[in-house]
Every structure is written in structure tokens, then in C-alpha cells.
Amino acid sequence: MQRLVSLILLTLITLQIKAQCNDINTAFIAGELVKYHAYYNWGFIWINAGEVSFSVDAARVNNQPGYHLKAHGATYKSYDFLFKVRDTFETKVDTLHLEPFEFKRITNEGSYKANYLYHFDHDKRLIKASIQKEKAPKRDTTLQWKDCSFDLLTMVYKARNIDYSKYKVNEKIPISMVVDGEIHDIYIRYLGKETIKNRDGRRFKCLKFSPLLVEGTIFKSGEDMTVWVTDDANRIPIIVEAKILIGSVKAVFVDAINTRHPVTAEITK
Template sequence: MKFLASLKYRIFSKRTIMVLLLLVGTFAVNAQCLENNFAFQSGEKLVFRGYYNWGFIWVAAGEVELSVKKDLFQNKEVFKIKGEGRNTKAFDWFFKLRDTLTCYADAKTLAPLYFDRRTHEAKYDAHHEYWFDYKSNQIRSQIQKRDKPVKLDTLKNKPCTFDILSVAYYVRNLDFSKYKKGDKIPISMLIDNEIHSLYIRYRGLETIKANSGERFECLKFSPLLVEGTMFKGGEDMTVWLSNDDNRIPIMVEAKVLVGSVKGILESYDGLRNTKNSFFKNNKGNLDIAE
């Protein structure tokens, strides 16, 4: 029983950030993929509570915090986007997880310049680093897993390729009014040292209700997932973005190989927009109905 519990929480924890962040054409070479960032600003912080479906019960299993701040990288003005995922302390005694993702993205275009992923799960450690060189149209990678030798590689980059952090903020700035229900929006993503041509399928508008009775009209869509150790692949994830100028992820739900997981926005701070928004203040807490 202890092994099964550990396995279930390992499945939740290992892809928590991926599930919350995978908010997921052809682009011309050197195209500016993002024309205008209207949805977020430096200082924004979002906290999500993660749940794992244990039979018929949703169990609180972890937390993810996303933060953005202005910084300099290679003498360029960037957004430093950081995602930190951790399981609840109640489960540290048999499976301790602390994952950290960091991306430096161009402040105007959100094109990633550097992506760092540090995974600490029980006795498993891995460190992925990627450098985006747009002059040579290449991505250099350095990966080390457990006690194995460092693996160096060079990938041929594709126009408008994002990592799993920068893509979430790019999608928040999409003009969904251009699409109708059922449309596919192409996305190029770097995942585990491979570039994948994926898409998000727009599923229209849907209202999410808070326990307080407050309602949030949301843009609903499903990203195409990459088949692997956690996901079967396909469109088994659903994301709800607030249909206002902040485009905050309100809720994310996905099926994994064993059970399903859910992330629900718990608190927010430093929002860019208070006008034309569901959020009258730039800081607050939510109590979304599960």
C-alpha cells in the first residue's frame, strides 16, 4: 500500500508543473511571434494548489508557484520566469519533491534565451539546460541525470519555439477572437531535448464558479500532449484562462497514466490589469469550487 501511495504521488508530482504550464502554422523565419504583451507584467505571482484523484476523492498533493520579474541576460532586457513545484510536507517522509524551472525570455517577443530545469524527486536528480542561439538558429543543451555523465547536444531550432514556461505566457497573449470553437492553434515546443510541433484546440467559453458564488468566464482549450512516461498523448488536458485582460490560468485538469490531476488557482499578486478584468484588485485569494 505504501508503494502504491508513493507511486501515485510520484506520478502527480513529476509532471505537476508540466500540467499547469503546458498551456498549450507555420511562422516566417525571424517573425516576431509575440506582437504585444498585454496580459502580465514584472512582479506577477500566481500560486496553484495541486490535487490528485485518488479513486473518487481529490486529495491535495502539492503546490506550484509562478513568478515573473524583469532582469538582464546577455545584456538584453528579459523576463525571468520561474516555476517552483513541491509536494505537501505531509508526504515528505516517503516522497520529497522540489522542482524548479527558470526561463529567461526576451521582454518584447517572449522568445526564450535560456531555460533551466532542476528536478529533485526523492533520490532522483536531473538538471536540464538549454541555450537558444538565434544567429546560428540552434539550441545547445546540457543534461545530467543522476550520476550519469553530462550529455551535450545541439538541436536545430525552429521559428517561434518555446519552452514549457515561456509558452504559457505566450498563450496568455493570443487573440482568441480570431478563432472559432474547434480550431487548432499551432505551437512549437522544446520538451526533453526534442522540438515538437504541437497545437492547442480552442473549445470556446465556459464559466467557472467559485465557492463564494462568484463566476469567471473562461477561455477553454486543450493542448496536444506528448506521449511519454506520464501522459498517453492526445488532448487529455483542459485549461481554463480568465476571459479578461489578465488571461490568468484559473484551472488545469489532465489525465495521467494512473488517475488524473488538477491545478486550481489559489492566490494572485501583481496583476497588470484591473480595468476590464474580473479581478478588481491586483492581489487576492480565490476559492474555486473543485
Template sequence: MNANKFRCLILILAHIVASYNLTIAQCWEKNFAFAPGEKVSYNVYYNWGIIWLDAGIAEFKVDEIKHQNRDAYKLQSLGVSHKKYDWIYRVRDKYESIVDKESLRPMWYLRQTEEGKYRVRNEFNFDNTNNKIYIQTENSNRSNSLDTLDLQDCTFDLLSTIYYSRNIDYNQYKKNDKIPLTIIIDNEIHNLHIRYLGKEVLKTKDKKKYNCIKFKPMLVEGTMFRGGEHMTVWVSDDANKIPILIEAKVLVGSVKAYLAHYEGLNGGLTSRIK
């Protein structure tokens, strides 16, 4: 390799490392997008062929608490199928996450889900001092087990990922850029990404229009969702960045979640087009 080619290679590597370090440095960001008292709910529809069903609801809320003598946010999410459709596929999903108020760094996480006949209970305690995650997992196929994983920097649980992604400055990215995310699911750490798809005016089911930021999060295949980039999310292009519409392919058919109600937003929903 001649000197010019070597210098070019070094410059390329330096650029890659600098870009990566820029992303990592920003992974613990100050929260500007949400505030205690925020509540957001969605109507969830299921599609199979020509059939559309008003299948259930999903709710998210934010509270302010003290955890381990630190100011923290308690994030909670509940997903429930309507009882009249439970015979098709019963869903009772509950997620809770406690994150540091200053950095949004996860501190504790609980998942209790029932999807069809499959049950899961996960509890994670994040030891940010010793860089460990203490894990208790149990599901329909495996009895209660304990595990400890090394805590990599910028690792989120499923729920804290949603709120972290609302604080990303998407204006610094170009269309099709990948924003890396490290997420712990069950007792495994996955290196995933969000693919930024640009900005778009979205017209919703109720004929309302919003200026939106559009992206595709990479998923891990589970009991409901397909793995890969099979979900598309439109979030409000304003200070809140709340999801307006979510579309996802599931193992059989697809689902859509439309914004139904919101209150306690940190700022006005200025993305709404009058």
C-alpha cells in the same frame, strides 16, 4: 486533372499556407498579458478513485532583468508536494526561463525536477542569431551530455510556452481550431498544438465564478503526465489570461490546480463575476 479541379486545389493549398503563415507571423508577439512583479499561486489536488488529496502548491512569478544586454523577463515556476505526502510521490520542480521583453523569444531555460525517484536537469541556451540551441541535459537514466539543435522559428521551452499562450488572441479562432506550438523538451523538438474549446463560465471550488477561455494543450508523455490531449485549462477571459483551473490526467489518477492567490497583475481580474 481538369483545369477547374487544379484551380480548386491551388486555392485550397494557398489557403492552408496563408493560415499557417498567419500563425507563424504572430508567434513573436508583444506582451500585453503580464508585467514584472506578477505572482500567481495554485493549490494542487490529486485524485485517485474516490480519494482526493491536497497534494501540493505551484507558484509562478515574473521579474524584469538584463540578459545579454537586452531587456528581458525572468519567468520562474516552483512546484512542491506537501511533505506529508512525499512518501506517496515526492515532487520538487523548479523551472526558470529568460525571454526577450520585446518579442517573448526564449533566450535561456533551466529545468531542475524531482518527481518520485526520477531526477532531471536541463539547461538550454538559445542562440537567436545563429539559430542554434545549445543543450546540457542530465537525468536519472543518463549522465550529463551536451548537444546542439537547429533552432526552428517559433520554438519555446515549457515555461515560456505558458506565458506566450497568455498573449494569444483566442477571439480569432473557432471552437476546435488547433493552434500550433513548437516546444523543446529534454533534447527533442516537438510539434504540438493547443485545441481551442471556446468560452465558458467556470465555478471554482470556492464558489467563485469566472468568464473563461477553455483549451486543451497537447502533452508529451513523461514521468507524470500522459501524452495527448489529457489536460484542460480554463484561463481568465480578460487581459491577463491567467489560468483559473487546470485539470490533467496523470499516469495514475488525475490532478487539479485551482487559483489560490495572485498579485501584481497587469490589469484587473475583470473576468470575475461578482
């Protein structure tokens, strides 16, 4: 079960950012915490192998009110002997339009370790990236900051503020994000609405998507991932399923506290 947090980040970026990158945040507030269980498919068995959490804290960013966004994923200690994962993503953004200022990623997966640091220069419209991977020299690079291109974690939170109702079933929605020191243009296919049942028996009205993936260390290329998010004002991801090079993985919603809006997508009767 590799790239535990990356799975969720890459698949939960579910809307067109390019057309609405300056939308005002109305989906979440400081203090929100969302938790997931991470499952790995081994033959016919789904194993609950780890946990992932997403949190929002108030912060001062560039001398103005901001958010400190954080995602952390880890395998349970009982599974560490098979493959130990401790991944952390952090970014600092302003509160109004969620413009990023700094992004950090610390990856510890088995014997592999890597650190990523991006600084977003708002005046010069540059992204200064510093990447240190296991058994490789440190790489420093500077990218032209394309309009409406963001780091993975910022994209997840910005995507929660887009109006889904404007898209048609099977419509391809372009997105742009900075991954591994490069800017990638991909798309999401909107698949419509669906009511799903969580592993704990709770039911949610959801919106469904499938992203186009770039082939890499863990993922196959193509539309081999599916994500469901709540069909309400919060747009909280509920289930993410993905085929990987060996087997498949799934992230399943557990709980959310201090949401900005009531979770009206949950069916309680």
C-alpha cells in the same frame, strides 16, 4: 503526483505561437505572482497535495531589459513520505517579444533527479542543450532553432499575449516547443467559452482548451487534458485537469498579485 509543474506548463500553452511569435507583451509585468493548489485524485477523493507558483522579476538579459520567469512546484511536507516533489523551471527573456536566452529546469521527484539547461543562440539560430538525468550519462546536443519554437515556460507567457477571438470552436491550433532536448509539434483544440466555479466558490468567465499530448512517463497520449484561462486581458490559467497513467491531477488557481490588468473575468455579483 509526479511532474507537478510540468502538468501546468504543458497544458497552459494554449494558443498559436507560429503566426504571432513576435507579438509585443501586453499581458503581464514584472512583479506578477500567480499561485495554485495541486490536487491528486485517489479513488473518489481529491487530495490537496502541493503548491505551484509562477513569478516574473525584472532582470538584465544580454545587456538589455528582460524578465526572469520562474515556476516552482512542491508537495506539502506532510505528503513527502508518499512522494516528494521539488521542481523548478526558470527562463530569461527580453521584455518586448519575450525571446528566450537561457532556460533551466531542476527536477527532484522522489528518488529521481534531472537537470536541464538550454542556451538560445540568437545569431546562429541554435539551441544548445545540456541534460543530466538520474543514472544516465550527461547528454549535450545542438538543435536548429526553428522559427517560433520556445521552451515550455516561455511558451506559457507568450501564449497569454495571443488574441483568442480569432479562433473558432473545435479549431486545432498548432504549437512548437522544446522538451527534453527535442522540438515537438503538437496542437491545442479550442473548446469555446465557459463560466467555471473554483473550489473556493469564486466564479470566472473563461476560455477552454484541450491539448494533444505526447505519451510519456506520466501522461496518456491524446486529448486527456482540459485547461480554463480567464477571458480578459491577463489570460490567467484558472483550472487545469488531466488524466495521468494512474488517476488524475488538477491545478486550481488560488491568487494573483500585481497583474498588469484588473481581473475582469471574475464574476463578483
